[in-house]
Amino acid sequence: MLRANTAAADSGMVSSVDPEAEAGRQDFYGRAGAQSLAPLWRVLHGLVTEMPQPGCIPHLWKYADVRPYLIEACELISTKEAERRVLVLENPGLRGQSRITQSMFGGLQIILPGETAPPHRHVASALRFIIEGRDAYTAVAGERTTMRPGDFVITPSWTWHDHGNESDAPMVWLDGLDMHIVNLMAASFREGYEGDRHPLTRPEGAAWAEAGTNLLPVGHVSKSQTSPIFNYPYDRTREALDRLSRFREIDAWHGHKMRYINPVSGGWAIPTIATCMQLLPRGFKSRPYRSTDSTAFVVVEGTGRSVVGTAEFEWGPHDIFVMPSWTTVEHTALTDAVLFSYSDRAVQEKLDLLHEEKL
Ligand code: GTQ
Ligand code: FE2
Numbered sequence: 621m622l623r624a625n626t627a628a629a630d631s632g633m634v635s636s637v638d639p640e641a642e643a644g645r646q647d648f649y650g651r652a653g654a655q656s657l658a659p660l661w662r663v664l665h666g667l668v669t670e671m672p673q674p675g676c677i678p679h680l681w682k683y684a685d686v687r688p689y690l691i692e693a694c695e696l697i698s699t700k701e702a703e704r705r706v707l708v709l710e711n712p713g714l715r716g717q718s719r720i721t722q723s724m725f726g727g728l729q730i731i732l733p734g735e736t737a738p739p740h741r742h743v744a745s746a747l748r749f750i751i752e753g754r755d756a757y758t759a760v761a762g763e764r765t766t767m768r769p770g771d772f773v774i775t776p777s778w779t780w781h782d783h784g785n786e787s788d789a790p791m792v793w794l795d796g797l798d799m800h801i802v803n804l805m806a807a808s809f810r811e812g813y814e815g816d817r818h819p820l821t822r823p824e825g826a827a828w829a830e831a832g833t834n835l836l837p838v839g840h841v842s843k844s845q846t847s848p849i850f851n852y853p854y855d856r857t858r859e860a861l862d863r864l865s866r867f868r869e870i871d872a873w874h875g876h877k878m879r880y881i882n883p884v885s886g887g888w889a890i891p892t893i894a895t896c897m898q899l900l901p902r903g904f905k906s907r908p909y910r911s912t913d914s915t916a917f918v919v920v921e922g923t924g925r926s927v928v929g930t931a932e933f934e935w936g937p938h939d940i941f942v943m944p945s946w947t948t949v950e951h952t953a954l955t956d957a958v959l960f961s962y963s964d965r966a967v968q969e970k971l972d973l974l975h976e977e978k979l
Contacts, residue, residue, distance in 0.1 A: 703740070726795070742809065743808050743809050831847070
């Protein structure tokens with residue numbers, strides 16, 4: 621916002637104010653400023669912009685370029701010291717702010733065999749999207765889930781969570797968090813937990829048994845707006861996409877695209893973060909699309925090309941790219957391709973802010 625203001629001020633686009641007449645107002649501005657007052661007319665159009673002014677820019681992280689840095693980080697710092705060994709995916713338009721888009725955090729976390737990442741909890745909600753390795757676990761609110769590539773895992777707001785890798789290979793996942801939304805409202809709390817692990821109080825698979833098969837226990841009471849399912853396994857998602865593609869007409873803008881939902885409410889799985897998985901069949905070329913939810917994509921399978929605004933990205937498995945707000949995107953799938961994505965759409969929909977355009 622500040623950046624947009626400054627840029628607009630430089631180009632004289634903040635307002636309709638006559639720059640020549642401004643000279644005679646400087647004394648007033650000085651005295652008003654001393655009373656913590658400022659003239660709106662100098663900043664109005666920078667505050668209420670004609671269209672979205674995303675600070676983030678289109679960007680592609682090739683996993684092959686990123687991975688060596690993750691491995692090197694393992695030699696430099698332990699999970700104990702780091703708490704979470706994560707390299708933040710910093711949008712080049714928003715350097716130093718730990719943002720993949722204006723509103724979303726994105727990072728790649730690596731955990732080696734035998735390591736644990738200590739328990740803590742925070743108001744910010746997190747998603748994990750598993751990229752590499754298999755059979756490490758995360759424990760959330762006393763229940764473990766074993767994670768495999770393509771799984772979408774949720775850490776709901778204010779739930780204790782710790783991670784561990786008892787497999788024989790490194791594990792890497794994408795972390796997506798909403799802490800910038802939480803911080804916008806100064807609503808963040810965080811708490812550490814003494815010890816390496818939080819006690820397990822439920823058997824693995826408990827959440828899935830309760831809510832994973834379109835059944836709920838009689839008398840079930842939702843504790844929050846977050847989905848009670850905290851691991852959406854990739855084999856189920858992939859099968860659904862495959863079956864869909866055999867009988868449903870394809871969407872010209874999105875291919876075969878599914879939302880991850882909270883089965884209790886039908887709403888988004890995480891109340892602040894919209895998450896989707898889409899299948900783009902080989903040869904599919906999407907029609908141009910734009911929306912106000914800046915979106916981060918993770919390539920799960922396949923290869924393709926995306927034109928995002930004026931940028932052109934060639935992507936393959938594990939690559940990550942960003943589509944900024946109100947920036948036109950067109951995807952072309954060179955092979956059958958599967959893309960995971962997340963954005964602040966869940967918030968924008970609830971607040972009636974979302975706009976989209978299908979060209
Ligand atoms: O794994 O708990 O990338 O709390 C940032 C904050 C990961 C986590 C992040 C976190 C975590
Ligand atoms: Fe955390």
